[in-house]
Ligand code: C2E
């Protein structure tokens with residue numbers, strides 16, 4: 001498939017991504033990507049509204065395809081989930097993020113996205129323990145971001161998974177809150193440390209009369225009451241920083257503070273000398 005340069009380009013066009021043949025090509029390339037070292041992680045700063053300091057980074061996977069160039073995770077993660085490759089990719093992400101975070105100051109956290117498929121695998125706690133031990137970072141520095149997708153089936157086993165992960169001491173964040181199948185019932189029993197407010201609520205929130213600000217305020221009030229932190233995602237301009245701070249969010253993530261950058265650039269942002 002890879003030799004067929006022009007074909008590959010066409011096969012990856014949006015309208016064809018659902019085709020079985022396209023999926024197969026993407027799948028073959030994804031499988032090769034793991035062994036070829038074609039993935040890397042970028043890191044996007046998460047900033048405290050109180051201190052205006054970087055207190056953590058979210059790890060975001062990047063795939064540099066040999067002929068297509070950078071392919072968005074929004075395009076290939078769903079395919080990896082469908083064909084079972086998400087387990088191997090997710091393990092690589094978790095181990096790599098912990099190893100790279102081990103070079104940061106001990107107060108800086110790393111957030112890692114965990115697919116609902118990984119979350120349904122009883123082997124996840126052992127993997128998390130292994131990644132922590134291998135890197136030497138404290139469990140409290142690792143935050144796992146999960147979406148409401150983890151609640152779609154088997155609430156019983158997800159309860160056990162929550163307990164096992166909290167037992168290890170890692171933090172849990174509910175990602176993309178407010179999109180999809182939101183139910184407040186999820187918040188009642190699940191031990192989240194943080195709610196990430198989806199960027200669709202931040203968009204336009206600073207404009208007069210926009211209703212998103214009221215929704216953000218309600219989410220923050222709820223999170224405060226439940227003892228959870230809040231991160232507003234996709235904050236792009238200063239007006240939004242001011243509003244988000246006024247609405248009481250504890251953290252901000254978005255282009256206004258920095259785009260996702262490679263590991264060495266994150267080290268520079270943190271004032272860590274390269275090579276030490
Ligand atoms: P997400 O977890 O919601 O990650 C946030 C996305 O918003 C990232 O897109 C980030 O680059 C983008 N973003 C951050 N700030 C801004 C902003 O100010 N404006 C705008 N317009 N966008 C902003 P990215 O890196 O393309 O990732 C897309 C999605 O792919 C992620 O959404 C996540 O669901 C998934 N993903 C990325 N890396 C991983 C991974 O390692 N594992 C898994 N399972 N999923 C991943």
Ligand code: CA
Pocket residue numbers: 058113145175
């Ligand atoms: Ca995320």
Ligand code: CA
Pocket residue numbers: 175176196198233
């Ligand atoms: Ca998100």
Ligand code: CA
Pocket residue numbers: 176
């Ligand atoms: Ca998202």
